[in-house]
Amino acid sequence: MTAICPSRRDDARATPVTGPAAASSDRPLDPPAAEVRTAVTVPLRFPDGYAATGRVMTFDGLVDGREHLAIGLGDWEGALARAAAGGEAPLVRPHSECLTGDVLGSERCDCGPQLREAVERIAETGGLLLYLRQEGRGIGLYAKLDAYALQDAGLDTYEANVALGHGEDERDYAPASQMLRAVGADRIRLLSNNPDKGAQLELLGVAVDERVPTGVHVTDANARYLAAKVEHTDHTIALPDRA
Amino acid sequence: MTAICPSRRDDARATPVTGPAAASSDRPLDPPAAEVRTAVTVPLRFPDGYAATGRVMTFDGLVDGREHLAIGLGDWEGALARAAAGGEAPLVRPHSECLTGDVLGSERCDCGPQLREAVERIAETGGLLLYLRQEGRGIGLYAKLDAYALQDAGLDTYEANVALGHGEDERDYAPASQMLRAVGADRIRLLSNNPDKGAQLELLGVAVDERVPTGVHVTDANARYLAAKVEHTDHTIALPDRA
Numbered sequence: 001m002t003a004i005c006p007s008r009r010d011d012a013r014a015t016p017v018t019g020p021a022a023a024s025s026d027r028p029l030d031p032p033a034a035e036v037r038t039a040v041t042v043p044l045r046f047p048d049g050y051a052a053t054g055r056v057m058t059f060d061g062l063v064d065g066r067e068h069l070a071i072g073l074g075d076w077e078g079a080l081a082r083a084a085a086g087g088e089a090p091l092v093r094p095h096s097e098c099l100t101g102d103v104l105g106s107e108r109c110d111c112g113p114q115l116r117e118a119v120e121r122i123a124e125t126g127g128l129l130l131y132l133r134q135e136g137r138g139i140g141l142y143a144k145l146d147a148y149a150l151q152d153a154g155l156d157t158y159e160a161n162v163a164l165g166h167g168e169d170e171r172d173y174a175p176a177s178q179m180l181r182a183v184g185a186d187r188i189r190l191l192s193n194n195p196d197k198g199a200q201l202e203l204l205g206v207a208v209d210e211r212v213p214t215g216v217h218v219t220d221a222n223a224r225y226l227a228a229k230v231e232h233t234d235h236t237i238a239l240p241d242r243a
Numbered sequence: 244m245t246a247i248c249p250s251r252r253d254d255a256r257a258t259p260v261t262g263p264a265a266a267s268s269d270r271p272l273d274p275p276a277a278e279v280r281t282a283v284t285v286p287l288r289f290p291d292g293y294a295a296t297g298r299v300m301t302f303d304g305l306v307d308g309r310e311h312l313a314i315g316l317g318d319w320e321g322a323l324a325r326a327a328a329g330g331e332a333p334l335v336r337p338h339s340e341c342l343t344g345d346v347l348g349s350e351r352c353d354c355g356p357q358l359r360e361a362v363e364r365i366a367e368t369g370g371l372l373l374y375l376r377q378e379g380r381g382i383g384l385y386a387k388l389d390a391y392a393l394q395d396a397g398l399d400t401y402e403a404n405v406a407l408g409h410g411e412d413e414r415d416y417a418p419a420s421q422m423l424r425a426v427g428a429d430r431i432r433l434l435s436n437n438p439d440k441g442a443q444l445e446l447l448g449v450a451v452d453e454r455v456p457t458g459v460h461v462t463d464a465n466a467r468y469l470a471a472k473v474e475h476t477d478h479t480i481a482l483p484d485r486a
Contacts, residue, residue, distance in 0.1 A: 038385070039392075040388055042351055043350040043462075045350050046348045047289050047348070047355070048292075054347060054349075056343065067384040067385045099374070102345075103345045103358070103374070104285070104287050104297060104314070106286070108285055108286070115346070131342070140310065142301045145281050145299060148281075221286050
């Protein structure tokens with residue numbers, strides 16, 4: 001029932017890439033311009049009753065051909081206009097898809113609560129949520145669940161990806177930068193605990209004026225996962241002591 | 244901002260298919276056996292506080308190569324054993340991915356509340372949730388949002404798909420039948436309002452002992468969508484009168 005095939009890969013990428021250095025050698029730092037394909041207004045209501053309105057945008061010309069979304073929340077157009085006039089940059093969260101966390105509320109990670117928090121914080125101030133189709137830090141859903149099985153056998157979240165023949169983090173923020181530039185957000189406040197996201201976006205031509213940390217969403221099931229993020233990739237997460 | 248390209252298609256399928264008749268001409272009625280690839284236990288907690296435990300399973304051998312999931316909930320193994328001994332069949336919901344509804348709580352459809360309801364009802368009795376990667380009734384996320392733009396111009400949910408060059412419903416339950424048979428659920432109680440799902444599964448070798456309707460999740464934004472489901476494809480949804 002739990003056979004693992006370490007050599008199997010779920011997407012067409014030939015070479016694992018990790019972080020901004022890999023991005024710089026793997027693709028141009030100035031990705032081509034994308035443009036908005038369709039924009040529709042969608043009323044949103046979460047299971048806890050919180051409601052907002054999103055302007056959901058799709059794009060033509062994204063470099064990886066995947067169906068990423070940008071979602072304008074709150075007075076996002078006003079926030080872009082204020083930034084263009086030299087004011088504060090809009091709040092932006094690039095959120096990488098996590099089916100188990102986002103859809104099913106998995107407590108093995110903190111993706112679901114981070115997404116829910118991001119929607120509300122962005123709606124309050126006006127900005128954009130980017131929903132990036134790079135599941136499992138870019139290795140895909142099936143490989144992520146293979147990695148979960150390895151984690152159950154003792155590896156941490158990064159070690160498990162590597163044991164499966166993947167990079168520790170294969171995410172690529174080039175499409176995120178294309179979407180931001182397509183809507184005129186070439187200067188942002190980045191809602192993230194992950195310093196690598198900011199570094200990659202800067203390399204891709206998006207100015208990160210400030211990095212705004214998210215809340216800490218710790219559970220019994222994700223404490224080890226969050227600790228690995230802090231210890232291994234310098235995420236700014238204030239975890240309680242784990243005695 | 245809202246340009247539509249009717250001839251653009253988002254996946255590799257050459258021919259739109261609709262319902263069981265199309266399934267019968269388009270692919271074998273007896274899809275090959277699949278097997279479980281990985282199974283991991285995932286604690287789940289939804290934003291409203293409801294918690295459950297899922298046994299999340301991936302598969303080798305699914306006919307379309309997509310990353311579909313089966314999620315065992317409650318005493319799903321006991322339910323399968325009881326069915327194998329001639330008792331009541333397990334409750335099963337095949338849920339087709341809807342990023343806007345499942346992840347963001349879009350009120351343009353009823354997918355989010357249906358998914359949340361399904362998890363709880365299945366967990367109570369023991370059974371399986373199938374999470375099927377066939378977004379937008381099979382046309383894909385970007386095409387679905389193109390269709391939303393057409394709906395904003397007056398078309399209903401089926402007309403919009405056709406106007407984009409797609410079938411009204413391109414979903415295919417062959418992978419669902421493969422997953423069910425891989426875990427030993429060749430006889431089910433189907434949690435669905437959609438008669439076509441039951442008909443397709445029967446053609447694919449899964450016995451549907453009973454079809455159990457879901458609740459009605461109507462909002463101002465989805466009333467027209469739900470009415471089209473009732474009027475056009477005989478969904479069993481008891482809608483309030485729309486005066």
